[in-house]
Amino acid sequence: MGISGFQVAIFDFTEAAHIDTRAALSIEAMLESVQEEVKGVFVSGLSGSAEETLIRLSALQHVPESHITQTRM
Numbered sequence: 001m002g003i004s005g006f007q008v009a010i011f012d013f014t015e016a017a018h019i020d021t022r023a024a025l026s027i028e029a030m031l032e033s034v035q036e037e038v039k040g041v042f043v044s045g046l047s048g049s050a051e052e053t054l055i056r057l058s059a060l061q062h063v064p065e066s067h068i069t070q071t072r073m
Contacts, residue, residue, distance in 0.1 A: 003034060003037055003038060004037055006037075006038055007038060007039045007040070008038055008039060008040040008041070008042060009034045009038050009040075009041050009042070010042045010043075010044060010072060011027075011031070011041070011042070011043045011044070012044050012045050012072055013043065013044070013045045013046045013050055013051075014044070014045030014071075015045075016045070016046075016050040017048060017049070017050060018048075018049050018050055018053075019049070019050040019053045019054060020053070021053065021057065024053050024054050024057045024059045025057065025059070027054065027059050028054075028057070028058075028059035028060075028061075028062075031043075031059070031060070031062060031063060032062055035062060035063075040067065041062075041063055041067060042063075042067045042068075042069065042072075043060060043063055043067065043068045043069070044068075044069045044070065044071055044072045045070065045071065045072070046068065046070075047070075
């Protein structure tokens, strides 16, 4: 994915009110790909239907629960 040189990747979904099925599947593939290149992947800001969709489709299954937070801080 071209992020070599970085130790972690943070995916911030604070502004994502909705994520459709196709986007969720793409996000899952992206998270998997990035995990092969960095030491840690973090997901923040999920809520509402965006969070529900990613959970329902198991798109976050490869991200440790401790790396999923409400804020980036």
